[in-house]
Amino acid sequence: MAKATKKQALGRGLSALLKDPENDIQSASDKNADKVVGNIVELDLSSIDVNPHQPRTNFNEDVLRELASSIRELGVIQPITVRKLGFNKYQLISGERRFRASKLLGLETIPAYIRIANDQESLEMALVENIQRQDLDPIEIALSYQRLIDDVKLTQEEMSERVGKKRSTIANYLRLLKLDPIIQTGIRDGFLSMGHGRALINIENKGDQLDIYEEVITKNLSVRDTERLVRNYHSDKEINTHAATNEVPKYIKKGLKDFSDYFMTAVDVKFAKSGKGKIMIPFGSEQEFTRLKKLIKGDD
Known part of the structure; x- marks a missing residue:
């Protein structure tokens, strides 16, 4: 208990240091930067902006209320991570659910790790940390991988090293983005699993894709049943293609x-x-x- 109290007191002391205009830290080489960067600091929630690079777009209200209840009883156990934008101004890198739940409770401060990074580094950190730590749906993960390719210019090999996933796993997520947007929404809303999506992606025609998607949803088909349906589709297509000419x-x-x-x-x-x-x-x-x-x- 004494150790936790000491950590909190230290965080409040560092917070005061950050609010001193004469100690405005902008880079890792600035005076007192070593006391702040990488340490846990109590920051005002009002001084933190959400991260526009956050790949998660859906926040379940019931889950947020449960998290808020836990924070009310135990406090924020795992600090959020932010980057310093300017004097007493920060941007969230990871921990948006903890941030939102704390605001829901009406808290004024939150424990945070401070990083000093430029926009490119911040984007990469946000995407990589969220892929590793958050329970994102398959489409959100796929979009995060795509942003690492488009915005950070990472190759699939480099992404594999960053997030600790096989290149084939990354490729399978990226292929989901070729599905019709309606089917992608079905995956995000939990009507389909990634396995269903991987089966449906083998149908190139978007109209046929949607027809089979409707059948999968209506009949509540399993992944195995969906794979069988796709195989039958290709078999019928092969037969119909050659029947007229043979x-x-x-x-x-x-x-x-x-x-x-x-x-x-x-x-x-x-x-x-x-x-x-x-x-x-x-x-x-x-x-x-x-x-x-x-x-x-x-x-x-």
Whole structure:
């Protein structure tokens, strides 16, 4: 307990140092910078601006209230991280939920680690720290990776080193951004998992993508069922592509007559050069369907 009290007193002392215009620290080489940078300092919440580079855009109100309740009882256990913008002015790098929850409680100060960084360094720190520490949804993570590529000019290899993820993992997240925006929203809202998204990305046509997405949502399909649906889609597409141009082989022509005679109805077929195909038996009523089913099952 005494140790915690000493840390808090130290933080208040450093906070006073930062509010002294004669000790305005702008770089790591300035006087007293070593006393502040990397240490825990009690900062006024009013002196901190949120970070425009924050990849998280959705903050669950119930989760914030739960966090606020925890902070009310235990205090802010893990300090936020900020960068110094100017005299008594800071910008949030990480810890926005703790920051918001503290404001929700009406607190005046919050413990913080102070970093001195330029805009480029701040952007990279914000994105990397959030990817590592926050429970971002897959699309938010993908957008963070994309910003590291576009704004910080990191390669996938460099990102792999920064965030401790395999390059293939990063590539899989980035591929999600090729999904139709409606499907991306479905992932962000929790209707689909990343596994669903990885299956749907294999469908290039956005209209077909959306059709299958609607079926997945309506039927509450699992990832495995979705993967099967996508495989069937490609199989049907292959068959339909070649059916119009391929000449029907003799064995199919001969077999179709036997099928038609047996089922007592015209039977059609679609096939591809790979040898794959589909036999289609039409029916016009429930009674007709029942009759065909009995023939297939071999019932009397």
